[in-house]
Amino acid sequence: MTLITELFSELLFGSGAWFGLLLILAVCLLVAYQVKYSGIFFTLFLLFLGIQYLTKITNEQYMNVWFMFITWGASALVFAMFYGDVTK
Numbered sequence: 276m277t278l279i280t281e282l283f284s285e286l287l288f289g290s291g292a293w294f295g296l297l298l299i300l301a302v303c304l305l306v307a308y309q310v311k312y313s314g315i316f317f318t319l320f321l322l323f324l325g326i327q328y329l330t331k332i333t334n335e336q337y338m339n340v341w342f343m344f345i346t347w348g349a350s351a352l353v354f355a356m357f358y359g360d361v362t363k
Contacts, residue, residue, distance in 0.1 A: 287324075288331060288339075296342055299324070300349050307353045314357025321350035 286295035303317040325346035328339040 288328075288336070292338065292342065296345060300345070303349065303353060304356075307356050311360050312357070314353050314360070318350045318354045318357065321346045321353060325350065 285291055286298075303321060307314045307317050325343045328343040328346065332339045332343075
């Protein structure tokens with residue numbers, strides 16, 4: 276279990292954060308595009324991930340501000356996709 280925890284910690288907040296963020300965004304957007312009601316789950320997931328990035332902002336990890344804005348923007352996009360699918 277420690278290996279999985281370290282993997283996700285490094286992938287989301289460590290040196291592989293850009294790759295991890297792009298991977299998560301790609302999966303979220305593709306699944307939200309294919310499955311109609313998954314937009315609610317991924318909107319909340321991305322909002323909470325952005326809050327997690329917000330809590331980890333330090334002088335050494337100032338890039339987390341960009342990750343926060345990207346995840347919150349992506350959550351708005353996913354919600355817009357969800358809302359557009361539901362109101363059709």
